[in-house]
Amino acid sequence: MAGQSPVDSLVPAPLIAPSILSADFARLADEVAAVQGADWLHVDVMDNHFVPNLTLGLPVVESLLKVTDIPMDCHLMIEDPARWAPPYAEAGAYNVTFHAEATEDPIAVARDIRAAGAKAGLSVKPGTPIDPYLEILREFDTLLVMSVEPGFGGQSFIPEVLAKVGIVRRLVDAGELRVVVEIDGGINADTIEAAAEAGVDCFVAGSAVYNADDPAEAVRRLRAQAAAASAHLTR
Ligand code: DX5
Ligand code: ZN
Numbered sequence: 001m002a003g004q005s006p007v008d009s010l011v012p013a014p015l016i017a018p019s020i021l022s023a024d025f026a027r028l029a030d031e032v033a034a035v036q037g038a039d040w041l042h043v044d045v046m047d048n049h050f051v052p053n054l055t056l057g058l059p060v061v062e063s064l065l066k067v068t069d070i071p072m073d074c075h076l077m078i079e080d081p082a083r084w085a086p087p088y089a090e091a092g093a094y095n096v097t098f099h100a101e102a103t104e105d106p107i108a109v110a111r112d113i114r115a116a117g118a119k120a121g122l123s124v125k126p127g128t129p130i131d132p133y134l135e136i137l138r139e140f141d142t143l144l145v146m147s148v149e150p151g152f153g154g155q156s157f158i159p160e161v162l163a164k165v166g167i168v169r170r171l172v173d174a175g176e177l178r179v180v181v182e183i184d185g186g187i188n189a190d191t192i193e194a195a196a197e198a199g200v201d202c203f204v205a206g207s208a209v210y211n212a213d214d215p216a217e218a219v220r221r222l223r224a225q226a227a228a229a230s231a232h233l234t235r
Contacts, residue, residue, distance in 0.1 A: 169199025
């Protein structure tokens with residue numbers, strides 16, 4: 001990047017993951033192409049049981065994997081992830097995240113996802129405390145902190161969840177954990193800076209990207225905003 005010093009390049013750039021939940025489902029391949037340059041492609045899988053909404057499943061993910069090189073970030077808002085999560089890894093998803101609230105044995109699910117070749121992610125709803133899960137985060141590559149109630153795009157950001165981000169950020173910075181801290185829900189130009197300052201690495205954005213006239217430009221702007229807001233943080 002122009003003007004970037006060698007020291008700057010040691011600091012990982014913030015990652016932006018557009019959520020296709022806010023895309024036009026009749027034109028998914030075009031909508032994926034519209035966010036070329038995004039770091040991860042966030043795909044929300046909902047089963048109408050874990051959350052009161054229904055989206056798409058493995059067949060659509062398999063088709064999307066054929067039309068993009070953007071690493072796919074599958075967010076499974078489903079019951080019984082032990083049964084349903086590993087096939088997303090086998091299909092070629094880069095990261096497969098499931099919900100802590102959806103299983104009694106998150107470690108087993110994480111191990112199965114990793115054995116199938118993907119990174120494993122744990123997600124927590126806004127009201128779920130992070131403390132009971134800190135120990136098991138060693139089994140995970142990513143932590144997805146929900147900043148809205150899962151189920152729908154276009155909701156308002158819940159700032160209180162940033163306390164959880166801070167707890168995990170400190171453990172990562174201290175070398176006690178190695179997870180990418182991801183946030184999902186209500187991220188836009190008004191909220192991304194607070195999330196970046198709290199220590200988020202990867203920002204999911206649905207409506208803020210797909211409601212923009214130029215989704216790829218919206219991704220670049222969000223990334224630049226997050227980078228500027230976190231530039232003073234020592235990692
Ligand atoms: C909500 C989904 C989000 C959603 C975010 O349950 O997990 O990924 O697409 O949408 P926005 O960015 O509009 O809040
Ligand atoms: Zn999501």
